[in-house]
Amino acid sequence: MPREAKETSTIEQKREEALFLLTPYPSLLLAVSGGPDSIALMTLCAQWRLRDAHDIAVATVDHGLRQESRAEARQVGRWAKAQGFKHHLLTWEGAKPKTRIQERARDARYALLVDCARRIGAQAIVAAHHAEDQAETILFRLTRGSGVAGLAGMAPIARCGDVALTRPLLGFRKGELEDICARAGQTFFRDPSNADESYARVRLRKLAPLLAAQGLDVDALLRLGTRAARADAALTHCAHETFERALISSDTRCVELDGGALIESPLDILQRALVEAMSRLSPEPALRLDRLERACARLAAALVARAPLRITLADILIEAREGRLRLRPAPPRRS
CATH class of the missing domain: 3.40.50.620 (HUPs)
Known part of the structure; x- marks a missing residue:
C-alpha cells in the first residue's frame, strides 16, 4: 500500500x-x-x-x-x-x-x-x-x-x-x-x-x-493521568462499598451512617464515602478538597472518641453523636 x-x-x-x-x-x-x-x-x-x-x-x-x-x-x-x-x-x-x-x-x-x-x-x-x-x-x-x-x-x-x-x-x-x-x-x-x-x-x-x-514530557504526564484514573476508580469503588455498609437510612432530608463502619477505613475512603452521602442531599455539592480533608479529620477523631461534633460543609450540616453520623441540609443562615 x-x-x-x-x-x-x-x-x-x-x-x-x-x-x-x-x-x-x-x-x-x-x-x-x-x-x-x-x-x-x-x-x-x-x-x-x-x-x-x-x-x-x-x-x-x-x-x-x-x-x-x-x-x-x-x-x-x-x-x-x-x-x-x-x-x-x-x-x-x-x-x-x-x-x-x-x-x-x-x-x-x-x-x-x-x-x-x-x-x-x-x-x-x-x-x-x-x-x-x-x-x-x-x-x-x-x-x-x-x-x-x-x-x-x-x-x-x-x-x-x-x-x-x-x-x-x-x-x-x-x-x-x-x-x-x-x-x-x-x-x-x-x-x-x-x-x-x-x-x-x-x-x-x-x-x-x-x-x-x-x-x-507529555507521555509521562499522560501515564501519570492514566495511573491516577485507575487509582481514583479503585478508591471510588471501595468508598461506595464502605458507604453501603455504613448506611442506616437515607432520604432527601437526612442521611444517617454508622460511624463504626466508617472509621474502619482509611481517611481517603471516609472522605469519598462522606461525599457520596452529601450527594444524596445535594447533587453537586460545592466542595474544596482542603476543606473536605479538614472536616473528615475532625469527624474521624470525633467518631473514634465517640465525642459529639457539629460542622457545616457545602451547606450541609454534619453531626457526629453516639457513634453515628447524620447529614441534613443546613438551616438558612441568620442575617
Missing part, C-alpha cells in the same frame, strides 16, 4: 475508534471555537461513518473579549454549513470580569453550551480536548497540589449539568489534528490569548521544553 494511502487508512481507523464514544447519543452539539482542534473535530464528524445516524449541530461561543471574535464566529458558521451542519452562534452577554477571566469565560462558555444543548434536544456536548490539553491539565493540577481525582485529568465522558460532556479526541496529538485540517483543505484561526503569559496555563506551556528535558 502506498505511504499516503496507508496514512489515510490509519487516520480513518483512528477517527472511527475515537468517535465510537459518541454512538450512544442520537443528537450531538459540537463545541467549535474556530481553532485547529475544534475545526478538526468538526471535519472528523463530517467524515464519520455513522454521521447519518446522528443529528449533529455546531455551536460557537463569542465571548466578546476580542474585536475580531464576532467575525470569526460567523466564519465558523459558514464553515459548519459548508460541511452540512446547522450552526448556533452563542454570545456571552454583559460586562466582563477583570480577574480570573479564563476561568469565568470557561464557566460562561459551558453554561451557554448546556443551554443550547437543552434547547435543541442534544444529549451530549462534544469538546475537542486532545492529548496535550490533557497533559497540560494534569501538570496544572499537579502544581496546585491536586488529589488523585484531579491528577486523573479530564474524563472522556463527564457531566455538564444534565447533559453529557464528551471528549473523543484525547488520544490525538495537536499535530495530528492540524494535519487533518490540512488534508481537508480546511483553514482555522489562531487565538492570540494562547500566547499571553499573563495566564498561568500559558506560562506552564513555556516551561514544557525544560520539564521534558527532565523527563516530565
